Amino acid sequence: MSLMRRRIAAFGPFTPSPILALRDMDVSSTKTSEADPASTIAPYATGLMGVNQPVNMIFKDSLWWSLGILALIVLSVRLLEIGWSKLRHVSAMSRTADEQGYWKMSQWSWMPTLKKHLVYAPFWRKRHNREIRLSSALNIGTLPSRLHSVILALYLLSNIIYMFYLDWSQPNGYALAAEIRGRSGTLAVVNMVPLIILAGRNNPLIPLLKVSFDTYNLLHRWMGRMVVLEALIHTIAWLYVQVAAAGWSSVSEKMIHESFIASGFGGTIALVILFFLSLSPVRHAFYETFLNVHIILAFIIFLTTLIHCASASIPGGLPQLPYMIAIFLLWFFERLARMFRLAYNNWSSRRGFTEAEIEALPGDCSRVTMHLPRYLDVAPGTHAYIRFMGINSWENHPFSIAWVEHHPDDPDRTLETEKSHSNAALHNGTTSVSFIIGAQTGFTRQLFDRASRAGTSSIRVRAAMEGPYAGHHSLDSYGHAVLFAGSTGITHQLSYLKPLIQGFNDGTIATRRITLIWVMRDTEALEWVRPWMDEVLRMPRRREVLNIRLFVTRPKNSKEIVSGSNTVQMFPGRPSISTIMQREVEQQVGAMAVTVCGPGALADDVRQAVRQVQSIDNVVDFIEESFTW
Template identity: 60%
Template sequence: MAATQTTHAAAASTTVTTPTPGPISDYDTGLGGVNQAQNMLFKDMLWWSLGIVALTILCLRMAEISWSHLRLVTTMSRPASSQTYWQKAQWSHMPWVKKQLTYAPIGSKRHNREIRFSSALNIGTLPTRLQTVLLSAYGFSNMVYMFFLNYSQPDHWALLAELRGRSGTLAAVNMIPLLIFATRNNPLIHLLRISFDTYNLLHRWLGRIVVFESVVHTLAWMIVQINDGGWASVGYKVVHDRFIGSGMVGTTTFIILVVISLSPLRHAFYETFLTTHILLALVIFICVWVHCATSAIVGGLPQLPWVIAVVLLWMAERLYRVGLQAYRSWSHNGLSNAVVEPMPGDCSRVTIHLPRFVDVQPGAHAYLRFADISPFECHPFSIAWVKHTPLGGSLLPMAETEKSPSKISGPLTGFNASRQGHLLQTSVSFVIGAQTGFTRKLYNRAVEACGDHSTSASFKALFEGPYAGHHSLDSYGHAVLVAGATGITHQISYLRRLIEGYADGTVATRRITLVWVVRDYEALEWVRPWMDEVMRMPQRHEILQVRIFVTRPNRQFQAAQLGSSSSRTIQLHSGRPNIPVLLRKEVSEQAGAMCVTVCGPGALADDVRAAVREVLDEGTVVDFVEESFTW
């Protein structure tokens, strides 16, 4: 009997101490039911995971730079026959890592070739295998953090409140890297030597994660609110409560933004998308700021400092762009002049004369804005050619400028140009293919302006950059440069650097093969002035071979092909190149470490990537660099 009474007393005691569910209104706003300690823990874990990945890549880049510098100093004064040590991989597993991870697409081949269901429907490109692993790991960690909740608690309204707090915290945390990845002045580009195109891919996927977390955050609140006061209470709070209203507008704007960012819509109306995307992002920043600042909690939600940091970073980067454009392009004479020459094949050759010196590295690109054509549009283009001339002097060809008497001694290239930059002004040249939108307007305006039989037109333009240019080929004994159509602009910038370096004994390069695929023979006119200068460079015939493939040959091509058959440097071929055969031939004649770079249509880039992965089985050092602007 006593034992029975004791058992009943214990049961009664247990019943009394069990927490009873509170009113629903305790969990539809504020921090009621929110596990803030865990929220901050997962915030730290997310930031630490991003930091550890960045630090790992930084260490790898520093080791890579050191290794390249060691390779350069030990080979730049040696012939090709003395670079065999650098031809073979020093770490036997590296070729496998490159083939199966860093250079590998998700499947067998397709990466940068756009997935098209029709001429009007394009759903974009696929990430690489390494990008997929990193994105999947980060997305999975977000899902684990968001749904790591206390499912044992008896009150499911408290569980929803915990989910609301967790998802809102994660969305706010992810907004910081989301913004950093979207900025082209992202300092991580230079530190980690990762292209802006890769960061843009990360930005798109991180944006989808943020939108998903924001929607979960809103739904978790809405379910509790509906059960507390019905749909009428939801509508009332959205209209009369700034805290709830700003959050609802922000989430709705997020959904609209992700819908218009879908690849078919983005590609079909890119100019409209770009402007709308910026405006909607601004609305979201304002709404999230108001949402965090107007909470009933004294001092606002704990996420408010992060939101303020995001807004300030966004404003600072935009102001920096404006300042950079003004500094590069503005002088007492006004905006820079851009000379635009319409070329065969619906292309424009553009040369912008900047009022001051700009140090441009090979492989760099810049953003152009034409005040007379599309003042609100700014697009990236690879820089093909650079000239430095004395301030106030005439814009003469480089050969004449170097002979002209001035305060400047030595050639106006490389180190001398950088050292004497305060005495120089720079001209940069591009080749811009006319597609749709801005590029088509530029070409049409140039054709109209040249209707009086003049060879060029002049427009006012803004220059923003240069960006990228962090891939140096100086330490490679063998460089294979593959270009498709206007992709030649990226590759021709390396030709000049490597040939000059070979003559000066400052690079390791002993063999350069340029492969250029064009549709028509007339396309050679795009780069004729620059190729003429390349062909006049001393000792270029010792290291340079040019293979031009014309996919639609005509009679003019056939006549030129007869002349090229006896040339040691330039050879013309009809049809498309067999990339695997070409690359295997280059590997069989490899001089030291080899770098293969490609800039052109996605299908060509995928062919080159696949060919590089094939030759990696031979254990040679073949690095691959792809230059692309996916959007």
């Protein structure tokens, strides 16, 4: 603490605050002040009396700089990774499998240890993405990874230090309360800036840092909790002084007649309500309702805080007013970006609006194909938010994109006959984007039920798609790709197959071996992707690069378990993930990427298996696709 005080003193000379001035009062003036409550209490209930604003600004800069430095560190790491993968891609794409040995070996002896014990490590043992359930109805969420835990701990600890670095020797408790009020209010608003940035789907940090929205959502939740705590401290500190100065009746009077106090109380109440609604058991039990209420309450919080900062008796409003204006602009432009993407993707003056074709499939799943009225470039591994007219139209949910087809403007021209004309025709044509959506509760169940009522035929409804998002994990530079899928997680992995095989045929990627492991409950799941998988299996040279292993955990009949060929094999029961990984490492080609999309238990098993095979003798990178909520 003494070191921090010396650093703050070195920040530069500033006018002593009323707190410091109070120390210089002589004994007689102190006695007079104690005899007059108006002079020792009331001045500290409003304005900046007792607020140590210079120190508040130092901590504001410290908080933003710490987050900015963290972003710069991640950006530097990402730039190095991108440069390294580009070098690997260019040098390996013309090499055979046997000639990629250099990229198979780790070039830094410390990297496997770092991956095993920090980057890929769960917070405790092996559990990370598997939900923690108190009962069949109560879910309290997931555990963060070890790296996420370190980042969160540093963030929370810094806020606690900034919050409670106060002049505890202050003889006037009401002056100390004013200092606490100023510090907590400043930190609450300062934390709202990164809070709103990380909440947006169009967060520019996602493509820049190549960090998933899932990670930002984790940080967003913890930042929100810190804002609630600081806002509560801010309100309680004011109440303590105000009640001591004029009683509880003055509180209600100020709330009725002063917009400054009313807006502050309103914002705090909205924050507390939002906090209790966002608790994991409540959020998971009523998630769709929570989403809509969350947006409404967030708007109320930003609006009341803006009014609170602008309506202060201080000329020009509170010093935090510019931050609130920035927050409102960030929130507004992010919403505007969503509206623009919706309008651009789903409407064309020539072709009208997007239509969705919905088909009910065995296993309580819906196959949805969105026929967009324009061309849209969709990378593998992306997801999109979709909504349907007449099926909870106000709701939109993220789903992995399974398949993409581009339809040329002139269908008579083909890539084989007139490639240049066909490329132009494709970009002037339309795009169809397909999803597999498992029926759970709420929106997804209503979607399946509506399609089921149509019998064997599909239904068409007007719809809208926002996206695509993510897709920043390219597998093109890896000689070996292992794709794990559980149930409907096949949608994410399927999106990689066609581009990888096509790239292998064209000689434009380094991949020489692809292994797809799909864990399903019964063989009915094969119907979900049959038309797309048939197209993949008919691709030229597919047998040279692709191996598929299907594991049916609950087969209805043993005769269903039939292996079509050596490259497409089917097994009963659950797979041994560690055994599969050991076998793949023994046959590894160049650098290996292991991706997983599926239930939390499967993702945790794959993560554990990847950690076990980390060694100086191989390069194995792990990529997890998840939507934690």
